[in-house]
Amino acid sequence: MDRLQCKACGSYSMLPMDLDADETDDLDFMTDEHEARFFTCHVCGDNWLSVRRVEGEDCRITFVHQMGLQPLLKRTATMTTPVVLNEDTVDRWDYFLGDSEVGEHRWLDTLDERRRILRSICSN
Numbered sequence: 001m002d003r004l005q006c007k008a009c010g011s012y013s014m015l016p017m018d019l020d021a022d023e024t025d026d027l028d029f030m031t032d033e034h035e036a037r038f039f040t041c042h043v044c045g046d047n048w049l050s051v052r053r054v055e056g057e058d059c060r061i062t063f064v065h066q067m068g069l070q071p072l073l074k075r076t077a078t079m080t081t082p083v084v085l086n087e088d089t090v091d092r093w094d095y096f097l098g099d100s101e102v103g104e105h106r107w108l109d110t111l112d113e114r115r116r117i118l119r120s121i122c123s124n
Contacts, residue, residue, distance in 0.1 A: 006043065034052065048064060071098035075095045
């Protein structure tokens with residue numbers, strides 16, 4: 001499996017792993033009809049979960065960052081294509097800190113701060 005470049009530390013140590021529905025009991029938005037992948041960096045520890053589900057002609061992909069920490073950092077893409085090809089294929093993004101919906105800039109600032117901390121930890 002090819003290693004991907006980590007968005008936090010920049011190293012090519014990000015490994016994607018497919019998840020089975022049996023392994024996702026703690027995630028209430030997962031069912032057998034969903035496809036899930038977990039990405040983790042073996043250098044800085046950055047990680048996220050992506051869950052894709054298709055309902056009719058709509059596809060929703062939820063990205064969960066900061067798993068195991070509070071607040072849970074996630075965003076959901078709603079689109080008509082089964083994958084995020086580029087920003088133009090996404091009809092709408094919804095951003096959440098915990099259960100509260102927030103604006104894109106606040107969400108991105110929180111994600112950037114998390115990745116800045118991970119980058120500083122692995123570079124010291």
